[in-house]
Amino acid sequence: MLRVAGLTRRFGDHLALDDVTFDVVPGRMTGFVGANGAGKTTTMRIILGVLAANAGEVLWNGELLTQEVRRDVGYMPEERGLYPKMKIRDQLVFFGRLHGLSPDRASERADKLLERLGLAERATDALETLSLGNQQRVQIAAALVHEPIALVLDEPFSGLDPLAVDAMVDLLREEVTSEVPVLFSSHQLDLVERLCDDLVVLSRGKVVAAGSVADLSAGSTSTYRLVVDGDAGWLRDVRGIEVRDVAGGTALFDVLDEAVEQKILQEALSRGPVREFGPARVALSDVFREATR
Amino acid sequence: MNVLDRPWALIAEREISTKLRDKTFIGSTLVMLFIVMVAVILPAILAGRGGADKIAVIDDAGAKVVQQASTTQGGDGYEVVRVADRPAAEQQVTDGDVKAALLPGPDGYVVLGKDRVDAGIESALREAAAAVGMEANAAKAGLTPEQLHSGTKVDVQLLKPGPLPDLVSQFVNIGLALVFYMTALGFGMMIAQSVVQEKESRVVEILAAAVPIRSLLWGKVLGNTVLALSQIVVIAAASLIGLLATDQADILEVVAPVAGWFVVFFVLGFVALAGLWAVAGSLATRQEDLGSTTLPGQMILMIPFFFSVFAGSSAKTVASFVPIASSMSMPGRMLTEDVPIWQPLVAIALLLGATVLIVRLGARLYERTLLQTGRRLGYREALALESR
Numbered sequence: 001m002l003r004v005a006g007l008t009r010r011f012g013d014h015l016a017l018d019d020v021t022f023d024v025v026p027g028r029m030t031g032f033v034g035a036n037g038a039g040k041t042t043t044m045r046i047i048l049g050v051l052a053a054n055a056g057e058v059l060w061n062g063e064l065l066t067q068e069v070r071r072d073v074g075y076m077p078e079e080r081g082l083y084p085k086m087k088i089r090d091q092l093v094f095f096g097r098l099h100g101l102s103p104d105r106a107s108e109r110a111d112k113l114l115e116r117l118g119l120a121e122r123a124t125d126a127l128e129t130l131s132l133g134n135q136q137r138v139q140i141a142a143a144l145v146h147e148p149i150a151l152v153l154d155e156p157f158s159g160l161d162p163l164a165v166d167a168m169v170d171l172l173r174e175e176v177t178s179e180v181p182v183l184f185s186s187h188q189l190d191l192v193e194r195l196c197d198d199l200v201v202l203s204r205g206k207v208v209a210a211g212s213v214a215d216l217s218a219g220s221t222s223t224y225r226l227v228v229d230g231d232a233g234w235l236r237d238v239r240g241i242e243v244r245d246v247a248g249g250t251a252l253f254d255v256l257d258e259a260v261e262q263k264i265l266q267e268a269l270s271r272g273p274v275r276e277f278g279p280a281r282v283a284l285s286d287v288f289r290e291a292t293r
Numbered sequence: 294m295n296v297l298d299r300p301w302a303l304i305a306e307r308e309i310s311t312k313l314r315d316k317t318f319i320g321s322t323l324v325m326l327f328i329v330m331v332a333v334i335l336p337a338i339l340a341g342r343g344g345a346d347k348i349a350v351i352d353d354a355g356a357k358v359v360q361q362a363s364t365t366q367g368g369d370g371y372e373v374v375r376v377a378d379r380p381a382a383e384q385q386v387t388d389g390d391v392k393a394a395l396l397p398g399p400d401g402y403v404v405l406g407k408d409r410v411d412a413g414i415e416s417a418l419r420e421a422a423a424a425v426g427m428e429a430n431a432a433k434a435g436l437t438p439e440q441l442h443s444g445t446k447v448d449v450q451l452l453k454p455g456p457l458p459d460l461v462s463q464f465v466n467i468g469l470a471l472v473f474y475m476t477a478l479g480f481g482m483m484i485a486q487s488v489v490q491e492k493e494s495r496v497v498e499i500l501a502a503a504v505p506i507r508s509l510l511w512g513k514v515l516g517n518t519v520l521a522l523s524q525i526v527v528i529a530a531a532s533l534i535g536l537l538a539t540d541q542a543d544i545l546e547v548v549a550p551v552a553g554w555f556v557v558f559f560v561l562g563f564v565a566l567a568g569l570w571a572v573a574g575s576l577a578t579r580q581e582d583l584g585s586t587t588l589p590g591q592m593i594l595m596i597p598f599f600f601s602v603f604a605g606s607s608a609k610t611v612a613s614f615v616p617i618a619s620s621m622s623m624p625g626r627m628l629t630e631d632v633p634i635w636q637p638l639v640a641i642a643l644l645l646g647a648t649v650l651i652v653r654l655g656a657r658l659y660e661r662t663l664l665q666t667g668r669r670l671g672y673r674e675a676l677a678l679e680s681r
Contacts, residue, residue, distance in 0.1 A: 048502035050664060067505065075502045081495025086311065097303055098503045142499065 001025055002047070002065075002150050002181045006056035009042055016042045018205040020056070024150070024198075027178035031192035031213070032185040033288060034202035040185040041078050043202070044154050047183075048075050060150075071099055074148030076156050078185075080139050082127050088138050089114060089123035092145050099146035106145065113141040116171060133164055140168060144175050151176065153184035157191060169195060193217065193284040203292040216287050222255045227276035228268050238264060252280060300504035304512020305519065308487065312520055321479070322524055329528050333535035345372040346414060349382045349394035349405075354425075358402065359395060362421035370417065393418075401426065465548075466625035467602050469555065472525065473621045474598040477563055478591070480521045481570035484513055485587050488574025488663075497663060506660045514567040514652075521563055522556070548628065554637055555624040558644065562620030565648040566590065568655030572675075575663040582669040589672065597621055606630075614640050616647030 002024040009017040017039045024030045034040050045051040047058050049070050058065040082091055089110050096106030114120045117137045119130075127135060140156065151172075157165045176182055186192050192199065192213075199216055201209040209216060223244070226232060232251040235243050240257030241264070255261050268274050312318045348359045348371050356373045363371040374391050376382050382394035386407050393414050394405035402422050404410055431441040491497040500509055529552075536542055573586040597618030601609060613623040619640040626632055661678045662670055670678075 045498075050498060050501050071503050073502070075499060077495060077498040077502075079495040079498065081498060083311075083491075083496055084494055094303070094307055095499065095503075098300065098500070 001061060002183065003059040003062075004043065004047065004056070005059060007043060007046055007053050007058075008055040009039075009046065009051070009053050016205050017046075017053070017056075020202070020205070020207055022200045022207055022210050024181040024183045026181045028197035029172075029182045029184065029195055030198040030200060031196035032183055032200050032202065033187075033189065033192055034185075035292060037204075038202040038292075039205040040202055041154055044075075044078075044152050044183070044185065047152055048073065069149070072146065072149045074143035074146065074151045074153075076139060076143040076151075076153045078154035080136070082135075082139060082142060084128040085126050087124050088119065088127050088130070091127060091138070092141055095142045096145040099148075101146050109145050109147070110141075113145060116174075117141060133160060136160060136164075137168070140171065144171075147175075148180065150180055151182040151184070153182070155186060156184050157186065157188065165191065189284045189288055199284075199287075201288060201291045209287065209291040213284070217282050217284050223280045223282075224253055224255060224261050224264075225276060225278060225280040226251045226253070226264070226268060226274070228271065229273050229275065230271070232268075234267075234271070235264070238267070249275075299508075301508040301512035301515060304500075304504070304509055305516035308513055308516030309520055311487075312483070312516075318483075322527070325475075325524075326528055326531050329532050330535050333532045333541075334539055345370060346393075346411075347372045347374045347391040348414070348418075349374045349376050349385045349391040351376055351378055351382055351394075351396060354397065355395040355402065358418065358421045358425050361425050362417040365417065365421060365424075371414075395422075463629075465628055466622075469625040469628070470598055470601045470621040473559060473562065474594055476521050476525060476559075477566050477620075478594055480517050480563070481566055481573075481590055481594070482583075482587065484517050484567055484570040485574035485577070485583055485590075486580065487513065488571050489577045489580055489583060492575065492577070492663070493579060501664060506663055507656055509663070510568070510571055510656055510659050513571055514564055517567055518560065518563055522560070525559070551624055551628045554627055557641060558620040558624055558637075561641065561644045561648050562617050565617065565644075565651040566594070568652040568659075569593070572655045572658045572662070572672075575659050576670045576672070576675055578665075578669050586669065593617055601625070614643060616644045619644055 003022075004024075005021050007017050007020040008015075020039070020043055022030075032040050032043070042051065046053045047065070049065075049067065060066075060069050086094070092110035092113060093103070093106045096109050097103060101109065111120070111123075114123050117134075119134060119137065122130065122134070127138060130138065136159065140153075143151065143153065157168060160168065172182070184196075196213050199209070199211065199213050200207060226235070228249045230249055232246050232249050235241070235246060235251050235253060238260075240255070240260040242254045242256060244252040244254060246252075265274070265277055268277070345363070350356045350359060350373055356375065359371050359373045374385065376385060376394075379396055382391075382396060382405060385391045386394050386405050389407065392406075393410050395418060396403045396405055402418070404415060404418055428438045428441060431438065491500065497509075533545070536544060569590050570587065573583065573590050576586040577583050594617070597612060597615070598621055600612050601618060601622035604612060609622055609626065612618040612621075613626050613636070623632075623637055623640050627637060658672075658675050662675045665678075
């Protein structure tokens with residue numbers, strides 16, 4: 001497990017990270033969200049040792065993350081970059097070896113990934129001759145080539161069309177085994193909601209929400225939504241609930257007394273057809289907005 | 294089995310293999326090779342050592358004189374071309390088929406030239422004609438050639454054989470300084486460019502995450518030092534072949550003992566500068582910044598270069614102890630003067646100390662500035678930066 005504990009970082013007078021603590025659990029994808037300048041990239045760079053923290057530490061399975069272990073982590077920086085004039089296969093082999101693979105193993109992995117990404121016939125082309133989408137694929141491959149023990153991906157899907165995103169996600173799922181923790185940052189909340197198991201929300205250098213996506217987006221578990229034919233205005237007279245909103249046959253209400261929602265369902269059925277009934281899920285964007293307010 | 298313990302080796306390997314595939318690098322090496330070959334071979338051709346000069350003669354007496362001249366020159370100086378008569382000889386001279394013609398004259402011989410007669414040919418023929426004539430006259434007087442020549446041989450002995458004549462030594466001095474200057478400048482710019490390229494393309498972020506930044510620096514310095522040395526070896530080998538092919542191998546006897554010293558001075562000076570050049574690259578954020586960030590490096594090279602070329606001999610002696618400048622002037626001095634052995638040793642000790650200092654400082658600056666991609670930094674600013 002990858003743990004970030006009490007990270008604090010100042011740039012001059014600006015406090016970029018303030019006691020940031022969270023876990024990235026193996027086999028789960030952890031989404032890392034926050035507004036621009038919230039400190040996501042700073043956190044990731046500290047995890048990779050590219051930047052030093054003023055306080056706090058990065059732990060791997062309970063011990064300080066050392067340079068040796070860090071080399072086995074896969075990293076895709078926010079600002080993309082590989083060697084523009086180097087052939088893409090050579091490039092992947094180089095990064096594989098840089099991360100400690102033997103030359104043979106690195107070649108094997110490079111070939112496999114290029115094959116998998118549909119870039120096998122372009123293996124000897126220079127990176128700069130590829131389309132931006134394909135360059136992005138190579139970039140992901142460079143982060144995966146050494147079979148990383150953990151992955152840190154900074155905005156891995158930005159600039160990709162939905163089909164390319166799906167292809168990337170498939171690749172990640174295929175390559176990432178159940179022992180590998182994955183942390184990725186993104187602005188695209190719908191994507192995070194779809195892909196991630198866990199979520200860490202950062203605002204102005206502080207963690208303002210963390211937990212599983214299911215828990216976070218369930219919101220308060222006591223909010224219900226009811227859709228019936230006809231008018232739902234009768235809910236206003238029911239005791240033990242607080243109506244948030246009624247518009248025609250659609251209503252949103254908070255349950256105050258235990259089990260009162262079952263009575264309401266029965267009541268609604270007795271009045272006519274019920275089209276929808278259940279706890280109201282909160283969109284992740286609302287969670288985000290709420291948390292970062 | 295893998296590079297975990299020595300990532301710098303992998304960085305160096307990439308640096309070398311990239312350069313070896315770089316058309317500009319290969320091209321410039323070939324151009325240098327060509328220039329050196331021309332410089333080595335051309336003088337030999339101009340000096341006429343490429344082949345024997347043809348001299349036209351019309352009778353046996355003329356042929357004998359030309360052969361005598363050829364023997365004096367070491368065997369193959371001149372070639373006899375037999376023609377029928379004077380008009381035929383004139384024709385050959387006018388057409389340039391022969392350098393000159395040796396014809397019987399009223400009291401001896403006439404040397405025939407087109408617009409002029411080469412001074413070397415003239416004096417060689419004059420001497421030979423005199424020798425042949427005197428031998429013939431001596432024979433009439435009953436003397437053998439040995440008797441005739443006894444007591445007339447002049448040998449030259451030098452009390453203090455200087456390594457090279459003045460003009461040549463000046464030339465060699467400049468040449469050795471130039472080799473270091475050109476190589477250090479050329480590779481220096483390449484190092485700075487390759488660093489800034491990694492910053493520009495942001496690949497440096499991945500590199501820095503995978504290996505210690507110092508390894509990146511060492512790899513670059515090592516790779517380029519190996520490349521620079523091999524380039525020099527290739528060029529040296531080419532000029533060696535050129536010298537052998539044109540019979541100038543005698544120069545080697547003078548140059549060979551200094552070659553080892555040159556390599557030591559070269560490597561130390563080059564490594565120190567390479568550290569600086571890498572810093573010049575890491576201070577910049579774009580290729581365009583290199584003009585200003587490489588300025589100190591260029592100065593450190595240029596000032597000692599012109600100094601070692603144009604300064605007087607006592608100033609040159611001082612320069613040959615100053616680190617970096619010593620790389621350019623000490624090997625040349627050793628070649629052209631009698632330098633006591635302690636001098637290069639002291640110079641190497643000083644250079645070694647300076648190299649360690651410069652490289653250490655360079656590594657520190659490199660570590661602090663490599664990941665600063667926002668804007669170009671100055672040297673003073675970089676020194677004031679806190680560590681990451």
